[in-house]
Amino acid sequence: MSALDAGALLDQPLLQPSEVVELEGLLAQTLRTGGSVVLCQAEAVTLLEAVASGVAGPGNRVLNVVTGPYGALFGGWLRRTGAEVFDLVAGHHGLSEGSFRKSLAGMDTVALTQAEAATGADLELAGLLRVAGELGVLTVVDAVAAIGAEPIAVDDWGIDVAVIGGQKALAGPAGVSAAAISERAWRRIENNPAAPRSSTLSVLDWADGWLRTDRSRIPGTPSVLETRALLAALRRVHAEGLDAVERRHRRARAATLAAVGALGLRPWAAEGRRAAICTSVALPEAGPGLAGVLQPGVLEPGALLAPGDGPLAGELFRVNHYGRAAELGMLLAGIDRLAEALGVPGEREAARQAAGTAWEETA
């Protein structure tokens, strides 16, 4: 590591309360809420666990919509609280409002994941939240993968808890996460005798140590680098414009889908259910294309071209077009590699053209 890198990472000035106040404001703007935002000094999965532990307990009946591995994890944390948890599996076709409404009967809480990074699948979130609102059900949304790639309108959609992280479309760090929490959700958590206190999993600690104070002292020992990096990421997002960043992700989705089609592949998620953060592509049927995609070095976890996680590895691969990768030049480089791997170099130009046109034509 060069001296310059060490200088940027070490001996940072103390984190100032004013930086946290600015961060709170930018997070609220990003979540489109005038309500409160909590910060968590850990990655988003920890905050999701904290939320599950805070909103649920014995006596609660929770509908847990499972669109992929994150939803399944959330169900486990809910069950640990003693709540009655009902899983509703929504695959690559999403979930209809009718079946959602039926499943919500008798529930007091619903948990949904928007944009599963593992599957590239989206829900028709605003419509589903409207149904939950009509029934008075408390709503918890894992928006870690959606935030920055597609609008999450906490206030307009009546989301009670929305959890986000910086590491996906916001192109920021993974070490600090945040959640919008409504007044109703605060009452639920405060009245829950099982809600954690004096714990990493306590959102009430942040309320007592920061939200209900004059904000002159940051509680605990903040992760200076991570918190400052999240602030830098959000400043960059809002300098470009949140709408513009979301548009870049829509364009990346359209360009990827166009290229995938031109290369003779098909998307895994159903039409209208495809997330703006990544495109999951059904693996080609057995043949030279399949062998080419699966040869070592083509798909790499976390890279632009990534394998499916766990059991999904045999079904799909992913084009992760989020954050800085939501950019035409990077996508074209990925398309080149894919055409090469599939053994169809002749289709490369057509795929690049299709991607470029889709990018230009997407509003």
Ligand SMILES: *Cc1c(COP(=O)(O)O)cnc(C)c1O
């Ligand atoms: C990435 C992601 C998370 C957060 O997982 P980390 O392990 O903190 O990166 C949570 N939910 C969804 C839907 C995600 O895509």
